Amino acid sequence: MNEHGNMNATEIQIDDLQFVRYITAENIDRKINEIARKLRDDLSDKYPMFLVVMNGAFIFAADLMRKLDFPCELNFVRIKSYQGTQSTGNVDIFMPPDIQLRDRYIVIVEDIIDTGLTITSFRKYLQNLHPADIRLTSILIKPEAHLHPVHTDYPGFSIPDLFVVGYGLDYNGKGRNLPDLYQLKA
Numbered sequence: 001m002n003e004h005g006n007m008n009a010t011e012i013q014i015d016d017l018q019f020v021r022y023i024t025a026e027n028i029d030r031k032i033n034e035i036a037r038k039l040r041d042d043l044s045d046k047y048p049m050f051l052v053v054m055n056g057a058f059i060f061a062a063d064l065m066r067k068l069d070f071p072c073e074l075n076f077v078r079i080k081s082y083q084g085t086q087s088t089g090n091v092d093i094f095m096p097p098d099i100q101l102r103d104r105y106i107v108i109v110e111d112i113i114d115t116g117l118t119i120t121s122f123r124k125y126l127q128n129l130h131p132a133d134i135r136l137t138s139i140l141i142k143p144e145a146h147l148h149p150v151h152t153d154y155p156g157f158s159i160p161d162l163f164v165v166g167y168g169l170d171y172n173g174k175g176r177n178l179p180d181l182y183q184l185k186a
């Protein structure tokens, strides 16, 4: 997938950029245990619907779901954002047509909250479908980059405003398969 070949290297190169290891798979796993415990405390009797935002959140979702020991459902959604000249931008939302969300407890599963545009738009869209509740979990949050106020109910790691890859997140389509998370080298 990239020139480094070694999936556990402390420094890697993907195309023109160099990255350093930032959060290990082991630490990510510990954090997901915490998130899973809180979800169980809050939602184990609510039969929640997890909506996983593709593509980046697929690994987080897979790890999280296997730690949940209560009945729940999962679906995938795709959200494409277009950052034009407007700071607000626009998004297109693609959801399976046959899922019923009325009166359901929804948990949005995200890889990273950056500007907050994606999640703010998606939340508004879901509100119109009259769910009982909408909550958010994201394995990564960049508070300094938020342009929209976003409350993450089940947060993972708060990180600085630097580009990251690995653990589902890509650069030029590459790096999603790295078990650890890497940060752009300063």
Ligand code: 5GP
Pocket (backbone or CB within 6 Å): 056, 081, 110, 111, 112, 113, 114, 115, 116, 117, 118, 119, 162, 163, 164, 165, 169, 170, 171
């Ligand atoms: P937002 O709408 O919050 O600005 O953007 C969220 C989306 O931008 C994420 O779901 C992710 O796809 C992408 N993104 C934001 N920051 C990063 C980053 O540091 N690395 C990668 N690979 N993607 C990012």
